Amino acid sequence: MSDSHVEGDTRYLFKRDKTWWVKVAVPRTLRDELGYDLRRSLHTHDLEAARATRWEVIEEFRSEIEKVKALRGGETDEGKQSPGNRESRNGKSQAGPIAVDQHIVEIVSDSGEGAQKCGQLMGLVSGKMGNGVWTVEIIPAEIQPPARSQQGASGIRVRMGSKYMTNMGNEADMVVAFNEQVLYSRIQNGAYREGTVVLLENMWAEDPEPAVREQYAEALADFKQRGLVVHELPIQQECLKIVSDPRKGKNMFVLGMLCHIYDRDTTMAKEEIAKIFRKKSDTVIKINHDLLYAGYAFARDNIDYQFSITTAPEDRLDSVVVINGNQAAGLGVMAAGIEMVAMYPITPATSASHYLAEDFHLTGGFVHQAEDEIAAIGFAIGSSYAGKTACTITSGPGIALKTEMIGLAVMAEIPLVIIDVQRGGPATGLPTKIEQGDLLAALFGAPGDAPKVVLAASTISECFHFVVMARKLAESFRTPVLILTDANLATGVQAIERPDVTDEWFAPPIDQSPWDRNVPPYDWDEKTGLSERPIPGMRGGEYILTGLAHNRNSKIAYDTRSNQEGMDMRSRKLAALAATLKAPEVHGDPEGDLLIVGWGSTIGAIEEAVDLARAAGKNVSSVHLRFLSPLEPGLKEIFSRFRKIKTIELNYSDAPDAPLSGIENRRYAQLAYALRAHTLMDIDCWSKVPGHPLSPATIGRVIDETLEQMEGAE
Amino acid sequence: MFGLKGDWSLEVKERYFTLEDYCGAEPRWCTGCGDHGILAAVHRVCRDAQLKPEKTVAVSGIGCSSRLPHYMNTYGFHGLHGRALPVACGVKSRRPDLDVWVATGDGDCFSIGAAHWIHAMRYNMDLTVLVFDNGIYGLTKKQTSPTTPLDVPTNTHPSGALLPPMNPLTVTLGITNISFIAQIVDWNAQLRHEVIKKAHAHKGTSFVRIIQRCPVYVESIGKTLQDEPARLKLLTHEKGVQVDDTVKRQFPNHAEHDPSDIHAAREFAENPDELPLGILYLNPDAPRYDLMSAAGLEMTAEERLAGLNEALDHFAI
Structure with missing residues (x-):
C-alpha cells in the first residue's frame, strides 16, 4: 500500500502516446452522468511540465463533480469527502445514513484489547446482512508487546461493500484507534489517506504521565497535518460506566459504535456475541451486550453521520457462509471425508486445527497434536498408508521440517494432503504476516527428484474446495498433494456461497477385498505411471513399503534400470494429470500489451487493478494460476499473445536496478523463476515482501509504470 | 495345535497359519547377528497368536534392525531413520483392526528418534515395540550410538566412546503413562519368546529393549554379558514373566519382582552391575490414545454428511 517505491509523483497523471494526461476518478453514483473518469490531455511530453500544470485541470474536474453532486442533492460514495465536514456542508444532521458502495474500516489497539x-x-454481521466482506488481521508477532508501541499495533481491517469483495482494498475510510501510537505503524504502511476519519480514544490527553500527554498532543497535531480527520472520543470513560477494566470490553463498545455508524443489525451482533461467550457465564454475555448497546447509544447521540451499505437483491448470494480461509480449509477437510489431521502448533496455520478441534467430531474426525512437525506428517503418512488418507496442516518452517517425509510419500506413493499456510520466511521470519515464499520449496524442497502435486488456493472458497480436490487427486494419483494458502487467506473473513456438499466427496470406505497376488504393489501403467495400491487388510496384497529405491514388487532395488523406471513412473503421473487440465482463463482481453500473472491470494487485488486499468483504456489482462505442479497447460500460447508478461508476487526478487544485480544475474520472484524455466520466455516480475497484502492501487501503479516503461523503450 | 482342544473336540478353522506364512525374504543380517533370533521369536509369536498376515503391519525406521519388515510376509513399512514410531502410531490411529509391530534400533530410537520414543510411550497406543540395541551403528559401519559403552572404540570415537552410555530403561520408566517395559537378551530363546509373547498380548505400547549382539563391530559387548551371566538379573513374577528352571540355571541371579511396582522397577533399572531381564513394569490400565484417536470411526456416510451440514450451519446466516 505504500507509495514509497514509486519514483516521482504521477498522481492524476497518465501517459498516452508519450503525451501526459490528467485523469480524475468519478464517484460511482455519478458515473451514469459523468462517465468513469474525467480526463484531458496536457499536450506535453514532459513529465515535469505535466506535474506543474495538472492542478488547474484537477481543480476544474473536481468542481465539476461537486456541481453534479450538489444538483443531485445527496452524498456519494468513495468517502472522498470526509463525513466530518458533512454537517457544515449541508447544514443538517440526522439526515439518515449516507449510502455508500463500500467502506473500509480499521480497528487498531494494543495487543490484547480485542480489536x-x-x-x-x-x-x-455485515456478511450476514448480505454485504460483500473482506477482513485482514493486523497481528503483532508477540503476544504482549509493550503498550502504546508503534510496532505493537494489533487490529483488523474490514472492507464492506455492496458487491462481492475479493481483497483488502486501498486506504481506509475510517479507523477506530484505542491509542494514538498504534496508528503510526498503519500510517507507515500507507493504510490511510487525507480525509480518513480517525475515531480516537481521548483518555491519553488526561494521562497522569506527562510524557504520554505530550505524545498524544504531538500525535494529534501530526495526524491533522497529515490530513486525517480526528474525532476524539471518551471511549474509556463511557466503558467505565459498565466495566471496571475496559481493556476487556472496550472492543464491544466500539462494535456498538460501528453498528450505529454503519447501520448494522444489533440483534445479529448480539447473537454473535452470545455465541462467542457461550462457554462463559451469562453475566459475561450480559456485560458484553450492555457494552454493545452503550456503544450504539453513544454513537447515536454523539456522532452525527451514518452510512449504509446495501446490497441489491440480485447481488445477494442465495445461501451464505461467513468464514475465514483456515475455517474453510478445516471444513474442506471434513467435506473431503478426511478423518485424521495430524499437526503441530505453528502460526498462522494452527487456527485451522483449532477450528477442526471444535467441529471435527461432527464428521467422525480426529485432530492429532503431534510432538513435532516430523511426527505430525509421519502420523498422517501412517494413517494414509493404512487406507485413511490424512492431512497435515503447517506453515513454512513446518514444511522445511517435513521435507524428508514428503520425499518418502513421493517415493513410496502414499496419498497425503498437506496444507501450507504460508508466512514470511526464511527461518522464523514473519510468523504472523503474509508472504508467498514457499512456492519453490513446495515444488523442489526434497532432495532427489520428488514430483508431487502443488495447488495454490486464491480465494477462501478455494481453501475449501481445493482440499476436497486434493484428497481425490492424492488417492487417484497415489501422491502427496500440497495446497498453498497464506496468512491473508487464513485470517481473512469473507461471505461466500455455501458449498453444496455431497457424500460423493467423501473417501470411500476402506477396500478390504482380496488382492490378486499376481498384481504387484506398484503395477505401473507405462503410459500414465498410475497404479492401484494394496491397503493393509487386503488378503494377498501384503507388501513392504520402502523409502529405498524399489521395483514394481516394492523390493529394494539399487540397479540402474529399476531406479530409472521408478523415477520415470513417478514423474509420468504428473504428465498424466497435466493432460487432464485446461488452460487457465485470461481475465480481460486474450491479447494485448501487458499480461499480469499471479497465484494465490493476490487474485482479488490484481483483477480489481486490471479492471480499473482497462477501464482507463489500458491494454492489460491477467491470468491466475491454481496448479503450480504440474503447471496448467497452454501458458506459452497465452503468453505469446502479449507484448510483455509480468508476475506480481508477494515474495522476494531483486529490483531490476538493484546494485550489482543486473539483468543477467537478477534473482527473480518464485513464480517468474518457475515460468521462465517452463516457457523459456523472458518473463518479468514485480514482487515485494511488505508483510501485508497488496492493494489494488499498488498493483495499478505497477501496471502504469510497466506500460510507461514499455512505451519509453519503443 | 491343529484346532484340537483340551477336551478332544476338534475346531475346524478356515485358515491356519504356520511359521512359513510369516516368513518374508531371506534375512541378510550378518552371521552371528542377534537379529536372527529376534526375528524367529516374532514369527513364532505371530504363529502362536494366529495373526492374519494381511492384518499385521511391521513398521520400522532405518538401520540393521529396521530391515525386519522385509523378512516378514505381512504388510510392512520401512520408512525413514528415526521415524518408525510416528508412522506406526498413525497406522494404528484409525485401524484398530491391525496388529502393529515396530522394529527399531538404538540409533533409530534413542538418538535420531528420541523425541518420538518419549511421546509414543506416553501415547500408549497398542503397539509392540522391539528395540534391537547392539550399542553401535551397524548399517553405517561402526559409529558411536547412545548406548555404546564407555571406552569402546568406534569410527567416530577411535579412542573409545567419550561419555557413559544412556540407560534406556530409566529414561522410559520416567515417562508418564507408560504401560509395559521389558528387557531381554537376544541369546536366550525361551525368555525371548516369553517376553515378546507377553509384550504382544499386552494392550498398550509394549517397549522391549533387546540387548542384541553385533559380532562384526562390537563383539565384546555381547560376549562379556554372555560369558558373565552374573552381570544380569532375571526378574520373575506371576504377573510378569515365568520361565522354567533351564532358564533360571542360565541366569544365576534372579529375583521376584511385581511388575506393578514402578519404584522397584526403577531400582532394578538403575543398577549398572546387574542388568535386569524380564518384565520391569506393567500397567494394563494406562489410558490408550488409540482408543481416543479412533473416535467416530463407526459413523456412516449419512451421519457424516449431516455433521458436515451442521458444521456449515455454524457459519450460516
Missing part, C-alpha cells in the same frame, strides 16, 4: 474480535464480528 480483532470486534472487527471479526463487524465482518460477520
Whole structure:
C-alpha cells in the first residue's frame, strides 16, 4: 500500500502516446452522468511540465463533480469527502445514513484489547446482512508487546461493500484507534489517506504521565497535518460506566459504535456475541451486550453521520457462509471425508486445527497434536498408508521440517494432503504476516527428484474446495498433494456461497477385498505411471513399503534400470494429470500489451487493478494460476499473445536496478523463476515482501509504470 | 495345535497359519547377528497368536534392525531413520483392526528418534515395540550410538566412546503413562519368546529393549554379558514373566519382582552391575490414545454428511 517505491509523483497523471494526461476518478453514483473518469490531455511530453500544470485541470474536474453532486442533492460514495465536514456542508444532521458502495474500516489497539474480535464480528454481521466482506488481521508477532508501541499495533481491517469483495482494498475510510501510537505503524504502511476519519480514544490527553500527554498532543497535531480527520472520543470513560477494566470490553463498545455508524443489525451482533461467550457465564454475555448497546447509544447521540451499505437483491448470494480461509480449509477437510489431521502448533496455520478441534467430531474426525512437525506428517503418512488418507496442516518452517517425509510419500506413493499456510520466511521470519515464499520449496524442497502435486488456493472458497480436490487427486494419483494458502487467506473473513456438499466427496470406505497376488504393489501403467495400491487388510496384497529405491514388487532395488523406471513412473503421473487440465482463463482481453500473472491470494487485488486499468483504456489482462505442479497447460500460447508478461508476487526478487544485480544475474520472484524455466520466455516480475497484502492501487501503479516503461523503450 | 482342544473336540478353522506364512525374504543380517533370533521369536509369536498376515503391519525406521519388515510376509513399512514410531502410531490411529509391530534400533530410537520414543510411550497406543540395541551403528559401519559403552572404540570415537552410555530403561520408566517395559537378551530363546509373547498380548505400547549382539563391530559387548551371566538379573513374577528352571540355571541371579511396582522397577533399572531381564513394569490400565484417536470411526456416510451440514450451519446466516 505504500507509495514509497514509486519514483516521482504521477498522481492524476497518465501517459498516452508519450503525451501526459490528467485523469480524475468519478464517484460511482455519478458515473451514469459523468462517465468513469474525467480526463484531458496536457499536450506535453514532459513529465515535469505535466506535474506543474495538472492542478488547474484537477481543480476544474473536481468542481465539476461537486456541481453534479450538489444538483443531485445527496452524498456519494468513495468517502472522498470526509463525513466530518458533512454537517457544515449541508447544514443538517440526522439526515439518515449516507449510502455508500463500500467502506473500509480499521480497528487498531494494543495487543490484547480485542480489536480483532470486534472487527471479526463487524465482518460477520455485515456478511450476514448480505454485504460483500473482506477482513485482514493486523497481528503483532508477540503476544504482549509493550503498550502504546508503534510496532505493537494489533487490529483488523474490514472492507464492506455492496458487491462481492475479493481483497483488502486501498486506504481506509475510517479507523477506530484505542491509542494514538498504534496508528503510526498503519500510517507507515500507507493504510490511510487525507480525509480518513480517525475515531480516537481521548483518555491519553488526561494521562497522569506527562510524557504520554505530550505524545498524544504531538500525535494529534501530526495526524491533522497529515490530513486525517480526528474525532476524539471518551471511549474509556463511557466503558467505565459498565466495566471496571475496559481493556476487556472496550472492543464491544466500539462494535456498538460501528453498528450505529454503519447501520448494522444489533440483534445479529448480539447473537454473535452470545455465541462467542457461550462457554462463559451469562453475566459475561450480559456485560458484553450492555457494552454493545452503550456503544450504539453513544454513537447515536454523539456522532452525527451514518452510512449504509446495501446490497441489491440480485447481488445477494442465495445461501451464505461467513468464514475465514483456515475455517474453510478445516471444513474442506471434513467435506473431503478426511478423518485424521495430524499437526503441530505453528502460526498462522494452527487456527485451522483449532477450528477442526471444535467441529471435527461432527464428521467422525480426529485432530492429532503431534510432538513435532516430523511426527505430525509421519502420523498422517501412517494413517494414509493404512487406507485413511490424512492431512497435515503447517506453515513454512513446518514444511522445511517435513521435507524428508514428503520425499518418502513421493517415493513410496502414499496419498497425503498437506496444507501450507504460508508466512514470511526464511527461518522464523514473519510468523504472523503474509508472504508467498514457499512456492519453490513446495515444488523442489526434497532432495532427489520428488514430483508431487502443488495447488495454490486464491480465494477462501478455494481453501475449501481445493482440499476436497486434493484428497481425490492424492488417492487417484497415489501422491502427496500440497495446497498453498497464506496468512491473508487464513485470517481473512469473507461471505461466500455455501458449498453444496455431497457424500460423493467423501473417501470411500476402506477396500478390504482380496488382492490378486499376481498384481504387484506398484503395477505401473507405462503410459500414465498410475497404479492401484494394496491397503493393509487386503488378503494377498501384503507388501513392504520402502523409502529405498524399489521395483514394481516394492523390493529394494539399487540397479540402474529399476531406479530409472521408478523415477520415470513417478514423474509420468504428473504428465498424466497435466493432460487432464485446461488452460487457465485470461481475465480481460486474450491479447494485448501487458499480461499480469499471479497465484494465490493476490487474485482479488490484481483483477480489481486490471479492471480499473482497462477501464482507463489500458491494454492489460491477467491470468491466475491454481496448479503450480504440474503447471496448467497452454501458458506459452497465452503468453505469446502479449507484448510483455509480468508476475506480481508477494515474495522476494531483486529490483531490476538493484546494485550489482543486473539483468543477467537478477534473482527473480518464485513464480517468474518457475515460468521462465517452463516457457523459456523472458518473463518479468514485480514482487515485494511488505508483510501485508497488496492493494489494488499498488498493483495499478505497477501496471502504469510497466506500460510507461514499455512505451519509453519503443 | 491343529484346532484340537483340551477336551478332544476338534475346531475346524478356515485358515491356519504356520511359521512359513510369516516368513518374508531371506534375512541378510550378518552371521552371528542377534537379529536372527529376534526375528524367529516374532514369527513364532505371530504363529502362536494366529495373526492374519494381511492384518499385521511391521513398521520400522532405518538401520540393521529396521530391515525386519522385509523378512516378514505381512504388510510392512520401512520408512525413514528415526521415524518408525510416528508412522506406526498413525497406522494404528484409525485401524484398530491391525496388529502393529515396530522394529527399531538404538540409533533409530534413542538418538535420531528420541523425541518420538518419549511421546509414543506416553501415547500408549497398542503397539509392540522391539528395540534391537547392539550399542553401535551397524548399517553405517561402526559409529558411536547412545548406548555404546564407555571406552569402546568406534569410527567416530577411535579412542573409545567419550561419555557413559544412556540407560534406556530409566529414561522410559520416567515417562508418564507408560504401560509395559521389558528387557531381554537376544541369546536366550525361551525368555525371548516369553517376553515378546507377553509384550504382544499386552494392550498398550509394549517397549522391549533387546540387548542384541553385533559380532562384526562390537563383539565384546555381547560376549562379556554372555560369558558373565552374573552381570544380569532375571526378574520373575506371576504377573510378569515365568520361565522354567533351564532358564533360571542360565541366569544365576534372579529375583521376584511385581511388575506393578514402578519404584522397584526403577531400582532394578538403575543398577549398572546387574542388568535386569524380564518384565520391569506393567500397567494394563494406562489410558490408550488409540482408543481416543479412533473416535467416530463407526459413523456412516449419512451421519457424516449431516455433521458436515451442521458444521456449515455454524457459519450460516
